[in-house]
Amino acid sequence: MADAVSSCILKVEDLKVEFPLGGGVFGNRRIVHAVNGVDLELRSGECLGLVGESGCGKSTVALSIMGLQSPTGGRIILDGQDIAAPGIDRRERARVAQIVFQDPYSSLNPRQTVRKTLEAPLRLHGIKARSEIDDRIAEVLARVGLRPEQGRRYPHEFSGGQRQRVGIARALILKPKIIVLDEPVSALDVSIRAQIINLLLEMKDSLGLAYVMISHDLGVVEHMSDRVAVMYLGRIVETADWETIFTRPRHPYTRALIAAIPDPFGTGIGAKIPGEVPNPIDPPAGCSFHPRCPHAIDICRQPPTPDLEEIDGGHFVRCRRARDFV
Amino acid sequence: MSDETLLSIENLYIELRLDGASYSAVKDVSFSIRRGETFGLVGESGCGKSVTALAIIGLLKPPLGLGGGRILFDGEDLATVSSARMRSLRGDRIAMVFQEPMTALNPLSPVGRQIAEMFVLHKGATWHEAERLAVKALGSVRVPAPERRARDYPHQLSGGMRQRVMIAIALACDPDLLLADEPTTALDVTVQAEILELIRDLSSERGTAVMMISHDLGLIANMCSRVGVMYAGRLVEQQDASSIFRRPQHPYTKGLIASLPLLGARAKYGRRALQEISGVVPSVVDFPRGCRFNPRCSLSTNICVEGDPEASPLDNGGFVRCHHHG
Amino acid sequence: MGADLMNSSLPPDHQFWFGTDDQGRDIYSRVLYGARVSLTVGIGSQIINSIIGVCLGLSAGYWGGWWDDLINGLTNMMLAIPSLIFALAIMAILSPGLTSLLIALGLTNWSFTCRLSRASTLSLKSQGYIQAAKVLGYGDIRIMLTQILPNILGPIIVIGTLGMGSAVLSEAALSFLGLGIKPPFPSWGSMLSDARDQMTTAPWISIFPGLAIFLTVLSLNLLGDGLRDILDPQSRTRRT
Numbered sequence: 001m002a003d004a005v006s007s008c009i010l011k012v013e014d015l016k017v018e019f020p021l022g023g024g025v026f027g028n029r030r031i032v033h034a035v036n037g038v039d040l041e042l043r044s045g046e047c048l049g050l051v052g053e054s055g056c057g058k059s060t061v062a063l064s065i066m067g068l069q070s071p072t073g074g075r076i077i078l079d080g081q082d083i084a085a086p087g088i089d090r091r092e093r094a095r096v097a098q099i100v101f102q103d104p105y106s107s108l109n110p111r112q113t114v115r116k117t118l119e120a121p122l123r124l125h126g127i128k129a130r131s132e133i134d135d136r137i138a139e140v141l142a143r144v145g146l147r148p149e150q151g152r153r154y155p156h157e158f159s160g161g162q163r164q165r166v167g168i169a170r171a172l173i174l175k176p177k178i179i180v181l182d183e184p185v186s187a188l189d190v191s192i193r194a195q196i197i198n199l200l201l202e203m204k205d206s207l208g209l210a211y212v213m214i215s216h217d218l219g220v221v222e223h224m225s226d227r228v229a230v231m232y233l234g235r236i237v238e239t240a241d242w243e244t245i246f247t248r249p250r251h252p253y254t255r256a257l258i259a260a261i262p263d264p265f266g267t268g269i270g271a272k273i274p275g276e277v278p279n280p281i282d283p284p285a286g287c288s289f290h291p292r293c294p295h296a297i298d299i300c301r302q303p304p305t306p307d308l309e310e311i312d313g314g315h316f317v318r319c320r321r322a323r324d325f326v
Numbered sequence: 327m328s329d330e331t332l333l334s335i336e337n338l339y340i341e342l343r344l345d346g347a348s349y350s351a352v353k354d355v356s357f358s359i360r361r362g363e364t365f366g367l368v369g370e371s372g373c374g375k376s377v378t379a380l381a382i383i384g385l386l387k388p389p390l391g392l393g394g395g396r397i398l399f400d401g402e403d404l405a406t407v408s409s410a411r412m413r414s415l416r417g418d419r420i421a422m423v424f425q426e427p428m429t430a431l432n433p434l435s436p437v438g439r440q441i442a443e444m445f446v447l448h449k450g451a452t453w454h455e456a457e458r459l460a461v462k463a464l465g466s467v468r469v470p471a472p473e474r475r476a477r478d479y480p481h482q483l484s485g486g487m488r489q490r491v492m493i494a495i496a497l498a499c500d501p502d503l504l505l506a507d508e509p510t511t512a513l514d515v516t517v518q519a520e521i522l523e524l525i526r527d528l529s530s531e532r533g534t535a536v537m538m539i540s541h542d543l544g545l546i547a548n549m550c551s552r553v554g555v556m557y558a559g560r561l562v563e564q565q566d567a568s569s570i571f572r573r574p575q576h577p578y579t580k581g582l583i584a585s586l587p588l589l590g591a592r593a594k595y596g597r598r599a600l601q602e603i604s605g606v607v608p609s610v611v612d613f614p615r616g617c618r619f620n621p622r623c624s625l626s627t628n629i630c631v632e633g634d635p636e637a638s639p640l641d642n643g644g645f646v647r648c649h650h651h652g
Numbered sequence: 653m654g655a656d657l658m659n660s661s662l663p664p665d666h667q668f669w670f671g672t673d674d675q676g677r678d679i680y681s682r683v684l685y686g687a688r689v690s691l692t693v694g695i696g697s698q699i700i701n702s703i704i705g706v707c708l709g710l711s712a713g714y715w716g717g718w719w720d721d722l723i724n725g726l727t728n729m730m731l732a733i734p735s736l737i738f739a740l741a742i743m744a745i746l747s748p749g750l751t752s753l754l755i756a757l758g759l760t761n762w763s764f765t766c767r768l769s770r771a772s773t774l775s776l777k778s779q780g781y782i783q784a785a786k787v788l789g790y791g792d793i794r795i796m797l798t799q800i801l802p803n804i805l806g807p808i809i810v811i812g813t814l815g816m817g818s819a820v821l822s823e824a825a826l827s828f829l830g831l832g833i834k835p836p837f838p839s840w841g842s843m844l845s846d847a848r849d850q851m852t853t854a855p856w857i858s859i860f861p862g863l864a865i866f867l868t869v870l871s872l873n874l875l876g877d878g879l880r881d882i883l884d885p886q887s888r889t890r891r892t
């Protein structure tokens with residue numbers, strides 16, 4: 001769906017986020033490279049799925065895009081503007097990018113009615129006319145499937161799914177171009193996830209939004225994404241359009257992730273990889289996946305870390321043996 | 327797996343007392359588990375699956391309480407035994423593994439000691455002997471370098487390791503029945519696959535029956551031989567695993583399967599809007615009258631509101647609780 | 653309230669409802685006048701304490717870093733100095749009187765509120781709606797005032813009302829030492845101190861001011877609980 005006309009609304013270039021760990025004055029200061037050189041591109045109307053397990057850095061990438069985490073290096077260009085540059089206003093960024101959080105039970109201020117939660121940002125951004133405020137609130141509530149009179153209620157009066165809808169309404173109220181979805185349905189009951197997933201997809205199509213969706217649920221990622229990026233220990237190890245990733249994955253980690261999903265129609269648990277994600281403070285030399293990789297050979301264990309290479313149109317893999325697997 | 331019945335739950339009622347009122351958290355649930363069998367209990371929040379397990383192992387605390395029914399374990403009715411007898415059974419013949427190992431393990435005690443306790447308590451071993459057996463137990467759950475790991479404290483281990491420790495504690499005395507309540511929900515996907523395989527291998531080696539509880543129908547259908555679906559305190563359907571996914575009978579089960587984005591579906595059929603189940607999951611104080619699923623059910627008619635359906639047997643030995651099934 | 657030695661130490665009767673003290677003064681009117689002082693000092697100084705404590709604690713919790721370290725150091729210092737000594741020192745500089753009492757007590761008891769605000773802020777900071785506010789473009793001050801403050805007020809109010817009681821007692825101590833309200837102007841605390849020697853012979857002299865303190869502090873606490881509940885939307889409405 002790469003359309004030359006649809007604009008690149010988000011560009012992340014060589015993003016690095018480091019966290020120092022106290023090492024004392026004399027000892028070496030240890031550093032966690034939570035995000036270690038990530039490049040991303042997102043177009044209007046596109047949904048990018050960011051997958052990976054704990055410690056891979058996907059949440060840190062999302063927080064950096066939203067300005068909640070300062071990057072140590074690299075650039076984040078939102079709608080043409082480098083937001084890491086000093087002097088960028090929180091408000092300007094607010095009009096371009098918004099976020100929906102994972103936990104609907106802590107993402108709303110318990111002391112504000114829904115209406116107040118939606119109205120305050122409008123006033124903050126200079127919209128003072130009562131009629132315009134009312135219109136926009138009514139519009140956004142209708143879009144997420146809530147009735148206008150529900151605006152007078154407090155968060156605790158709603159169910160988890162309804163609260164998530166309020167969170168989505170809040171993300172929409174300033175008419176952003178990008179929405180970061182942080183595990184949007186993981187905390188919801190299974191039987192209502194479809195409602196939210198369908199809503200998000202419908203919104204994307206009718207409003208021309210772009211999504212960065214973080215999820216550990218590969219079924220949801222496959223269903224919703226146009227492109228997928230797989231992260232491991234702070235780096236992207238594979239990225240391609242959704243079909244390629246799910247039907248023709250090349251990186252051994254991507255394959256392991258997909259194989260690990262229990263197949264309800266079968267009984268094999270699938271190819272597992274041994275061990276667990278290593279401590280990000282002490283990543284393995286060379287390819288950071290080699291200790292767990294069933295295909296690792298000598299060159300995999302030696303530095304430097306392999307680069308992300310394009311092996312097919314739009315299909316990038318970070319593996320020295322990528323071309324060996326078909 | 328033998329044909330002999332190990333656990334038989336008959337007409338189980340569990341009450342919840344709040345503010346002087348009594349609610350039925352679990353109503354008239356009956357099922358049985360054979361020796362060595364893996365049985366799955368699937369459902370969402372508030373369906374009663376976890377409290378059913380707590381009732382079996384005798385850990386129901388106020389405001390929850392047994393309201394009636396029999397829990398026949400190898401001939402003994404656990405609903406009526408003394409607490410001393412229950413204590414001797416717990417850990418020795420019936421064991422349980424929980425979702426969040428960090429809160430289930432004692433943070434102040436090395437993990438090896440926590441495993442060793444089981445041998446001392448139930449098998450009368452000396453501490454010296456028990457610690458040796460504990461190291462062996464760690465090895466059996468595939469923890470590398472078990473002698474060293476035994477001296478670690480829970481916070482020094484990763485989530486997957488902690489869960490292995492929990493399993494080692496649970497299986498230390500070779501129980502006949504293992505209750506596993508969402509044992510992998512808090513873990514990364516690749517670790518999840520390993521833990522599930524571990525449970526499967528160990529239980530088949532030792533002939534342990536397993537009752538696996540989860541909200542993930544795909545996982546349950548993959549791991550278990552027979553599956554029970556719970557909704558709002560009722561067991562609404564029970565079938566063997568291969569049938570439940572291919573030929574679900576209850577509208578809730580059907581709705582659940584149709585609403586989940588399954589891996590591979592989009593590649594095969596294109597992106598189809600997920601079928602939503604309307605409404606929200608009721609809370610225990612708000613369970614509907616008659617069939618508890620009726621407000622959300624597309625097949626609901628008058629009899630559904632008036633009367634809670636009986637269990638209708640199916641050809642393959644299972645049953646379904648619906649006025650309009652099939 | 654005039655001294656009238658003819659009527660000294662009379663037990664309560666139809667003329668003197670609460671009896672008289674050793675100088676013949678009507679205790680009932682002294683209790684009423686004393687209310688003015690004790691309530692003003694009790695409530696007023698605690699309000700000052702709470703404002704200081706919340707401002708310092710909230711900002712320390714929210715911003716962290718060197719500001720947090722600074723406030724923590726200050727709080728530790730305040731906790732190490734006995735508050736009464738500190739108040740004494742301030743009163744010694746200022747001349748005795750109502751305003752000075754307010755200032756002195758208002759500047760000494762903010763540490764606990766500060767700690768509480770800081771802890772509450774820290775635990776709230778990770779809540780989604782705080783991050784959402786930043787993402788929506790709210791500035792830091794606005795977030796602290798509109799998002800965090802309303803959500804930490806509950807315990808602060810309750811602690812505040814408890815503090816009012818202790819402020820009344822601190823005022824008594826200071827007045828007794830001659831650094832508070834000077835006689836003959838009454839304050840409940842100084843009335844209690846004066847009545848020490850006559851506890852067994854003329855107990856009514858201490859009972860009534862004591863009762864007044866007790867009832868006041870009790871009602872302030874209940875008021876605090878009530879206020880906290882009124883301000884909390886969750887206690888007002890059930891889920892629909």
